[in-house]
Amino acid sequence: MSKVDVRILDRELRVACPEEEQQALKSAVTYLNKKMTGILDTGKIVNVERIAIMAALNIAHELLSTKVGRGIDLADLTRRITAMQAAIDQELAEQSNLFE
Numbered sequence: 001m002s003k004v005d006v007r008i009l010d011r012e013l014r015v016a017c018p019e020e021e022q023q024a025l026k027s028a029v030t031y032l033n034k035k036m037t038g039i040l041d042t043g044k045i046v047n048v049e050r051i052a053i054m055a056a057l058n059i060a061h062e063l064l065s066t067k068v069g070r071g072i073d074l075a076d077l078t079r080r081i082t083a084m085q086a087a088i089d090q091e092l093a094e095q096s097n098l099f100e
Contacts, residue, residue, distance in 0.1 A: 001087075008033050009040065009048060018083070035059060 001016045006029045017025045035055040045051050 009036050009051070011048075016087075021080075021083070024080075032059070 002019055002022075003014050004017045004022055004025060006013050006015055006025070008029060015025065032055060035058055036051050039045055039051045039054050039058075045054060
């Protein structure tokens with residue numbers, strides 16, 4: 001895992017990411033930033049937390065309304081979910097060592 005600096009709504013974040021996933025991360029950041037900027041530009045919501053929640057809801061809706069066969073590679077999706085679960089498990093294992 002390497003650390004990647006990203007910028008979302010003029011906020012700098014450092015994200016741990018496998019090197020082979022960095023391009024996908026950058027694409028996700030670009031997509032998320034576009035969604036959040038669009039919400040901010042409406043002027044209806046200015047709180048960053050609310051903007052993030054609305055963007056997450058919009059993206060979740062897009063994902064759930066996309067039908068299999070319209071461009072979703074289920075093998076790739078499964079692989080990414082498995083990789084995310086492994087990363088979560090690793091982080092949780094490291095955290096549990098703090099309390100032993």
